[in-house]
Amino acid sequence: xxxxxxxxxxxxxxxxxxxxxxxxxxxxxxxxxxxxxxxxxxxxxxxxxxxxxxxxxxxxxxxxxxxxxxxxxxxxxxxxxxxxxxxxxxxxxxxxxxxxxxxxxxxxxxxxxxxxxxxxxxxxxxxxxxxxxxxxxxxxxxxxxxxxxxxxxxxxxxxxx
Amino acid sequence: xxxxxxxxxxxxxxxxxxxxxxxxxxxxxxxxxxxxxxxxxxxxxxxxxxxxxxxxxxxxxxxxxxxxxxxxxxxxxxxxxxxxxxxxxxxxxxxxxxxxxxxxxxxxxxxxxxxxxxxxxxxxxxxxxxxxxxxxxxxxxxxxxxxxxxxxxxxxxxxxxxxxxxxxxxxxxxxxxxxxxxxxxxxxxxxxxxxxxxxxxxxxxxxxxxxxxxxxxxxxxxxxxxxxxxxxxxxxxxxxxxxxxxxxxxxxxxxxxxxxxxxxxxxxxxxxxxxxxxxxxxxxxxxxxxxxxxxxxxxxxxxxxxxxxxxxxxxxxxxxxxxxxxxxxxxxxxxxxxxxxxxxxxxxxxxxxxxxxxxxxxxxxxxxxxxxxxxxxxxxxxxxxxxxxxxxxxxxxxxxxxxxxxxxxxxxxxxxxxxxxxxxxxxxxxxxxxxxxxxxxxxxxxxxxxxxxxxxxxxxxxxxxxxxxxxxxxxxxxxxxxxxxxxxxxxxxxxxxxxxxxxxxxxxxxxxxxxxxxxxxxxxxxxxxxxxxxxxxxxxxxxxxxxxxxxxxxxxxxxxxxxxxxxxxxxxxxxxxxxxxxxxxxxxxxxxxxxxxxxxxxxxxxxxxxxxxxxxxxxxxxxxxxxxxxxxxxxxxxxxxxxxxxxxxxxxxxxxxxxxxxxxxxxxxxxxxxxxxxxxxxxxxxxxxxxxxxxxxxxxxxxxxxxxxxxxxxxxxxxxxxxxxxxxxxxxxxxxxxxxxxxxxxxxxxxxx
Ligand code: FES
Ligand code: FES
Numbered sequence: 001x002x003x004x005x006x007x008x009x010x011x012x013x014x015x016x017x018x019x020x021x022x023x024x025x026x027x028x029x030x031x032x033x034x035x036x037x038x039x040x041x042x043x044x045x046x047x048x049x050x051x052x053x054x055x056x057x058x059x060x061x062x063x064x065x066x067x068x069x070x071x072x073x074x075x076x077x078x079x080x081x082x083x084x085x086x087x088x089x090x091x092x093x094x095x096x097x098x099x100x101x102x103x104x105x106x107x108x109x110x111x112x113x114x115x116x117x118x119x120x121x122x123x124x125x126x127x128x129x130x131x132x133x134x135x136x137x138x139x140x141x142x143x144x145x146x147x148x149x150x151x152x153x154x155x156x157x158x159x160x161x
Numbered sequence: 162x163x164x165x166x167x168x169x170x171x172x173x174x175x176x177x178x179x180x181x182x183x184x185x186x187x188x189x190x191x192x193x194x195x196x197x198x199x200x201x202x203x204x205x206x207x208x209x210x211x212x213x214x215x216x217x218x219x220x221x222x223x224x225x226x227x228x229x230x231x232x233x234x235x236x237x238x239x240x241x242x243x244x245x246x247x248x249x250x251x252x253x254x255x256x257x258x259x260x261x262x263x264x265x266x267x268x269x270x271x272x273x274x275x276x277x278x279x280x281x282x283x284x285x286x287x288x289x290x291x292x293x294x295x296x297x298x299x300x301x302x303x304x305x306x307x308x309x310x311x312x313x314x315x316x317x318x319x320x321x322x323x324x325x326x327x328x329x330x331x332x333x334x335x336x337x338x339x340x341x342x343x344x345x346x347x348x349x350x351x352x353x354x355x356x357x358x359x360x361x362x363x364x365x366x367x368x369x370x371x372x373x374x375x376x377x378x379x380x381x382x383x384x385x386x387x388x389x390x391x392x393x394x395x396x397x398x399x400x401x402x403x404x405x406x407x408x409x410x411x412x413x414x415x416x417x418x419x420x421x422x423x424x425x426x427x428x429x430x431x432x433x434x435x436x437x438x439x440x441x442x443x444x445x446x447x448x449x450x451x452x453x454x455x456x457x458x459x460x461x462x463x464x465x466x467x468x469x470x471x472x473x474x475x476x477x478x479x480x481x482x483x484x485x486x487x488x489x490x491x492x493x494x495x496x497x498x499x500x501x502x503x504x505x506x507x508x509x510x511x512x513x514x515x516x517x518x519x520x521x522x523x524x525x526x527x528x529x530x531x532x533x534x535x536x537x538x539x540x541x542x543x544x545x546x547x548x549x550x551x552x553x554x555x556x557x558x559x560x561x562x563x564x565x566x567x568x569x570x571x572x573x574x575x576x577x578x579x580x581x582x583x584x585x586x587x588x589x590x591x592x593x594x595x596x597x598x599x600x601x602x603x604x605x606x607x608x609x610x611x612x613x614x615x616x617x618x619x620x621x622x623x624x625x626x627x628x629x630x631x632x633x634x635x636x637x638x639x640x641x642x643x644x645x646x647x648x649x650x651x652x653x654x655x656x657x658x659x660x661x662x663x664x665x666x667x668x669x670x671x672x673x674x675x676x677x678x679x680x681x682x683x684x685x686x687x688x689x690x691x692x693x694x695x696x697x698x699x700x701x702x703x704x705x706x707x708x709x710x711x712x713x714x715x716x717x718x719x720x721x722x723x724x725x726x727x728x729x730x731x732x733x734x735x736x737x738x739x740x741x742x743x744x745x746x747x748x749x750x751x752x753x754x755x756x757x758x759x760x761x762x763x764x765x766x767x768x769x770x771x772x773x774x775x776x777x778x779x780x781x782x783x784x785x786x787x788x789x790x791x792x793x794x795x796x797x798x799x800x801x802x803x804x805x806x807x808x809x810x811x812x813x814x815x816x817x818x819x820x821x822x823x824x825x826x827x828x829x830x831x832x833x834x835x836x837x838x839x840x841x842x843x844x845x846x847x848x849x850x851x852x853x854x855x856x857x858x859x860x861x862x863x864x865x866x867x868x869x870x871x872x873x874x875x876x877x878x879x880x881x882x883x884x885x886x887x888x889x890x891x892x893x894x895x896x897x898x899x900x901x902x903x904x905x906x907x908x909x910x911x912x913x914x
Contacts (some may be wrong), residue, residue: 023282037191038184040420042370047834050370078184091182095174098799101644101807103181104188104371104420126856127849133843138368138421139644140322140803141810142842 009070011036012080020067027051030077031066038078042136047063049135052108053077059115059135080140081114089159090152099148101139108135113149119156125150142147165298167724169862170653172799173662175648181418186387188418189374189390190449196375198227198277200438201284202431203291204458205266208524208827209313211296212264212835215274223287225279228441231432232263232273236406243374245758246531247425247680248495255405255493266295266524267315267492269828270457271441272430277438277446277871278787299522300827302468304487307333309525315492331452335494340502340574348481348513352472360542362876362894364464364489364822367531367869368811368839369418372455376447377401377435385412387437390419391590392426392641393680398672406435416641423811424530425460427680432692450810456832460529461821463488463496465538469505471546477556477564482511486539487519487552489529496520500616503545503575507614508584508765509565513655514574525825530682532808533615533869537815537876544611544877547833548884558610561591567614579763583791585610585866587765588889590853596769596787605786605803606773608886611872617762618683618865621755623676624693626654626665626701628750632737634658634701636667639678639692644807645800647871651689652796653862657698659725659736676755682865684764687796693754695861700752702708705739708746712739712769716888760859764866766790775888779902781817783881786875787849793857793865803870806848812875814840820895 004019011034016034024125027044028034030053042048042065054076055069081088088141090113093099102107109132116123116131123131128149129142180186217229234259235732257263262271274291301307301315303865311331313389321332324339375389385407391397402409419426431448438446468485484505490496502518549556566584581741591597591610601608604806612685626638636651651665658665705727706720713720713732717777719720725736734742743750771785786806795801818838822831831837856863880891889904 015697021282031191031811032193036184036687037187040188040371041190041449042372042420043834045452045835048370048452066455078182082183087182088641095178098172098175098674098797098803099801100178100181102369102371102419102421103177103186104369104418106181107184111183129842132388133841134840137839138370138423138811138839139807141806141840141848143800143806143848144803145848146842156528 001144005068006141007068007071009072010074013074014078022066022068024067025063026065027062030062036077036079040104041105042053049108049112050105052111052135054111054115059112078110081110089155090149093148095153097101097148099140099144105135105137109137109145114137117153117156122153162688166656168652168662169794170794170798170909172797173806175772176646176651176667177642186418188371189388190371190421192376192388192417194376194378194445196545198279198444198446199281199284200275200277200435200446201281201288201436202272202448202454203274203288204454205269205271206261207295208269209264209267209298209300211298212262213294213296214264216292217274217810219275219290220287221291224816226276226287228277228438229439230275230437230483232261234437235404237806241775245438247393251495253403253529254402259493260430262446264718268524270526271350271456271492271639275434275597277379286594297455299371299843301333302520302523302525302827303464304489304523304573307521307710308487308519315524318714319651324471329330331501334519335490335522338518340516342574343513343574345481346513349472351480354548354553355470355472356553356891357470358542358546360467360892361464362538362541364525364648365815366456366461367423367425369421369423369425372450372452373426373430373459374449375431376431376445377439378445379436379440383411386801387412387414387432388417389414389424391416392419392422393644393681394639394641395677396427396431396673396680397432398443400429401432401436404429405436413671413673414614417668419641419643420645423532424534424682427682428460428529430459433496452834453832456837457781457829458526461529463490463528465489465627466657467538467542469534469542469546471550473554475552475554477554477643478508479511479565481513482506484488484516486517487521488538489523489525491525491529492522494520494522497530497535498752501539501782503616504536504614505539505574507573508612510567510571516574517535517907519664532872533810536613536615536891537812540611540613541880544874548609548881559588562612563588571737581763581855583853584765585790586853587767588790590851591767594769594787594789594851596785596849601771601863603773605776605886608769608771609876609881609884609885610767610769610879610897610902611874612765612767613870614765615870615873617688617761618685618762619689619807620683620685621757621759622678622690622693624690624697625675625756625759626697626752628701628740628743630741632740633659633664633666635695637670637675638667638690639675640669640686641680641681642669645797646681646686648801649796650691653691654694654698654908655747656700657695664830683693684868688746688761688860688864688866689756691796692758692860693756696754696756697752700754704752706749708743708750709734709739711718714776744761760857761859762793762859762865764791764870766870766874768878770875770878770882771883772879772882773887774883774901776887776905779898779905781879781896781901783813783846785846787851788871789853790867790871791853791855791865793860794854794863795852796862796864802850802869804867805850808869808871808873809848810840810845812872813879815877816876816894817895818895818897
């Protein structure tokens with residue numbers, strides 16, 4: 001067994017530290033070491049988006065990031081989306097629009113959509129589809145997910161106006 | 162929405178919603194336990210080989226390894242024991258053989274051995290040290306090849322069943338059956354127009370985003386506890402008990418949240434192996450599949466080979482139909498060709514029909530159900546030919562279908578007569594939908610339609626409802642919730658009790674805590690578990706009337722209940738008021754119901770698809786898509802629409818992209834989600850839906866079940882749209898750019914084009 005590296009990082013605004021083997025992915029560290037199982041594994045090779053988190057504001061698939069690369073970074077996972085005890089407008093819109101069926105893809109979609117709306121508050125349908133193209137959902141056919149993001153974008157623009 | 166109801170037909174937020182948008186919901190792969198070990202399964206690199214020797218000594222000695230198991234660790238399979246694990250009868254030896262191969266491997270990816278270790282990496286490294294001597298055998302990968310004389314034989318003990326009779330023939334054909342109605346030969350002689358064709362569909366995967374997972378603890382008292390993501394916790398219990406030769410009471414299954422199934426999470430793969438590893442180590446063992454394992458080691462849907470012929474009179478009346486269906490079961494019999502044969506002409510009233518079905522084993526993963534299993538393959542052929550027939554007759558394709566549509570009383574070739582069904586209503590809704598008459602809006606575009614049928618299933622469900630003093634109720638059920646069924650079930654109880662959906666609190670529990678409940682599959686959960694919830698709620702109402710009678714010193718028969726208000730002789734109390742006073746009347750109120758419903762209502766669905774075909778590349782883009790389906794009654798319309806949209810998009814993926822790309826030695830060469838390309842958000846338009854409601858007269862609320870029929874029409878609708886756009890008839894799925902391009906070239910170079 002390889003010896004472990006000490007990693008200091010920030011996750012969902014909180015300083016965290018953990019030990020990991022150099023070969024372990026950030027996804028594995030989040031789930032197995034830190035108990036943050038909201039981030040899901042669907043493929044472990046960057047092709048499903050279930051493991052999507054942001055690192056220093058960039059959308060990444062955490063299965064393709066090494067745990068050691070999180071050193072010094074700011075990581076946001078689905079557990080960091082809600083605003084305290086209130087749901088984020090995206091989370092509410094997903095529920096109100098029935099944008100999840102099994103829900104395994106939902107954490108990844110929420111993180112990716114949140115990053116989109118931070119970058120582009122008023123995306124059109126095609127921009128939303130493009131930003132979410134790395135997130136696979138097998139249950140919904142995406143229709144209700146797109147509508148949920150549109151609704152959240154409207155609400156958030158209204159709130160910021 | 163029907164006004165006779167206050168809850169049914171509304172769109173409340175699902176009860177498990179907050180957990181699922183915050184990342185708190187615990188799915189199978191998220192489960193952990195003190196002392197957890199991690200398992201890894203070693204799989205066959207060959208599609209067909211005899212196992213000559215397995216040497217696990219290096220793996221066992223590897224640091225961090227706690228146990229290694231092979232098929233030898235399983236109890237011996239008692240001869241020819243037959244088991245029924247919710248999907249029909251099958252020899253126990255096949256179920257065991259698929260869990261861990263014994264003697265022979267039958268497909269690349271077949272599980273051979275497993276290791277438990279302190280972490281998954283160590284388990285994998287150790288598993289790679291297991292030495293196996295294989296004698297590689299020739300493999301057979303398609304039904305036509307496997308059916309020929311001299312094909313490599315998968316099971317030396319498999320004897321072909323021919324028209325219901327066991328034969329002595331050693332064959333890869335496990336079953337050949339035939340349905341006959343009327344006289345097809347005579348019918349075709351009367352036909353003035355005949356269309357026919359040969360069709361192929363590729364093996365495709367259900368493609369759920371969550372890989373299979375299981376954790377098991379074989380406890381010191383001999384009881385086995387399994388935690389996993391499954392469509393049916395009781396099926397896992399029964400299958401695990403069977404494979405390990407334990408009484409069912411020795412196995413307890415706790416179903417965790419499940420990340421998609423579509424039929425593919427009914428069989429057991431990992432649970433018995435995790436249990437064996439736990440027995441050897443005395444610790445809980447968790448096994449997670451990789452995506453490659455999911456593709457190579459779990460059930461895809463059968464590839465299929467079909468010949469279909471339809472004959473009609475000039476006025477459009479179909480007088481004869483014939484189908485020959487050969488489906489690839491994969492390594493073990495059970496290709497769902499039976500349902501395919503039941504559905505192939507089910508949408509139409511045809512007097513003279515003959516259908517031949519062949520269940521054929523090949524060296525590919527053992528197939529599992531996939532959303533209306535068998536029906537999509539069959540409809541691809543039938544519904545493409547219906548389009549050709551309409552063109553030949555100069556009829557509108559929906560009018561042709563209406564002229565022949567199955568109705569109440571129509572007999573299917575496999576025997577049953579339809580009860581009330583919504584085939585005509587679905588076709589009318591398609592005809593009247595604005596999409597059907599909208600302009601195409603551009604060059605190289607075409608529109609196609611198709612319909613499809615799925616019969617849905619019943620199966621047992623159990624449910625209890627206990628009343629809380631604050632006027633809410635707790636609902637306990639055994640149906641794992643894959644797409645909002647906690648809510649669609651709870652809503653039916655709420656309707657009966659006169660409560661809001663939010664006041665019924667549903668929990669999905671383990672197999673020790675609720676009566677037997679069948680799988681979440683067959684479009685049955687909202688239908689059957691909803692029915693159980695309805696009956697359990699009625700049981701609560703009956704008891705609440707008794708309690709009210711006690712409080713009011715009235716006769717129980719004198720108490721009425723209307724939308725949650727109980728009355729008798731001038732007394733009146735709401736459910737909540739009564740609930741608060743239960744303590745004064747005697748013990749708690751607990752309603753219960755266990756059902757095994759008859760009166761399943763089959764569902765018809767239709768699709769209208771507009772495509773644009775790029776004449777330079779053959780790429781087909783779906784530009785507009787409408788799904789129409791008879792729900793019977795839509796309990797929660799958003800989740801009905803969601804089923805229709807999801808099924809449609811799976812059908813689109815099946816039609817345009819997805820396939821198991823096998824090399825000659827039987828290896829799947831595209832076993833990643835990059836190369837097995839499922840539709841992304843960027844590949845699709847919005848998916849319009851129109852719910853049709855022809856209530857199922859048998860169900861208390863008219864529910865039919867909506868999980869499946871929606872996947873049936875899309876491939877044929879798209880094939881018909883591609884024909885309208887590019888003038889080529891597609892006979893093979895997937896209709897990917899090379900296939901469409903080739904068809905376009907062939908047409909442009911053929912002399913009679
Ligand atoms: S698990 Fe990381 S992209 Fe699929
Ligand atoms: S809701 Fe199941 S994969 Fe998206």
